[in-house]
């Protein structure tokens with residue numbers, strides 16, 4: 556029998572407080588996260604932003620027990636998936652490949668090659684595609700495939716995004732219903748989908764399908780839930796001074812509070828595991844904003860984690876991928892015609908809004924600001940909020 560592997564992709568998170576700085580450095584070094592017209596500026600700027608953000612970020616990780624639970628939960632999801640597939644008669648080896656922390660994607664790939672895996676399903680643990688998440692991991696895998704001859708014999712297939720998967724929608728609907736049913740008038744509670752944000756330019760200029768997939772996913776979950784509740788979609792976790800997808804979660808919460816909403820069920824929609832942005836940002840920061848705005852009953856639907864219906868969704872995706880013609884990394888990375896991944900010959904966007912000339916100007920400004928801040932400890936980037 557041929558050896559089948561499933562590679563679960565995720566972002567990764569610091570296991571302990573000392574890891575926060577190097578984890579942030581890895582994240583900000585990724586051109587799919589911060590786009591600059593000069594590659595030589597990437598690493599110094601990554602180091603600079605990471606070192607300025609480390610203290611704030613560490614304080615947040617401290618509030619959730621001193622590290623990210625992402626690795627543990629992803630490994631548990633892998634174990635549950637292996638067992639579910641085994642019960643269906645499909646033996647698989649599971650590998651976890653994180654983008655910015657251990658176990659790194661490179662480590663997972665080395666193990667896959669060493670284990671002589673013949674068929675591989677590449678499954679990002681992001682239901683919706685974004686250049687900054689699945690796209691970045693696919694880009695890295697594409698590079699590894701180009702560089703490593705030992706990977707050539709592996710017959711792989713990629714699942715680019717899977718937010719329409721019926722069992723995923725069922726799992727989300729069940730998790731939401733559980734919270735609604737704890738409210739005094741379940742049909743009157745407001746459902747608040749909080750998606751992870753991305754800079755608006757990713758969508759408008761680079762053609763990231765993320766916003767459209769999030770909107771469609773929200774509508775499908777509401778359809779599956781089949782309840783009369785009103786709902787809102789907003790975007791959380793903005794970093795830096797440029798415009799991100801709107802409305803921002805904090806503004807939408809204040810607006811709902813002003814409109815008299817008292818019972819709210821928040822649904823994290825871009826994540827399938829608990830992590831800092833659910834446990835700290837939603838449960839602590841956004842709860843505080845909501846309560847200040849008059850929303851007294853603030854509840855949150857749990858992330859799917861190892862919910863059995865969610866694990867069934869992952870298993871269904873793997874079985875389908877093994878049965879259907881393979882989808883290659885190059886196709887996944889350039890799924891939509893307009894999607895621009897970095898590096899590209901004529902890419903036009905970055906932390907700015909449009910043409911290359913503006914990228915050049917802003918980068919130059921950024922560089923000057925960087926030098927000023929290194930020398931003085933104060934400066935433009937700090938003032939405009941890029942560095943916290």
Ligand SMILES: C=CC1=C(C)c2cc3[nH]c(cc4nc(cc5[nH]c(cc1n2)c(C)c5CCC(=O)O)C(CCC(=O)O)=C4C)c(C)c3C=C
Nearest residue numbers: 566567568569588612623625685687751753794825830831
């Ligand atoms: C600066 C730009 C960022 C973009 C764009 C972005 C997109 C994005 N991220 C996730 C999911 C996760 N992000 C996580 C951590 C994290 N992300 C950013 C920045 C961007 N993310 C930072 C700076 C951090 C570190 C935490 C912090 O300091 O705020 C994580 C890991 C969380 C953990 O448990 O450690 C996840 C997961 C999505 C889904 C997304 C776009 C769709």
Ligand SMILES: [Fe+2]
Nearest residue numbers: 566751792832
């Ligand atoms: Fe993020």
Ligand SMILES: [Fe+2]
Nearest residue numbers: 751792793832
């Ligand atoms: Fe974030």
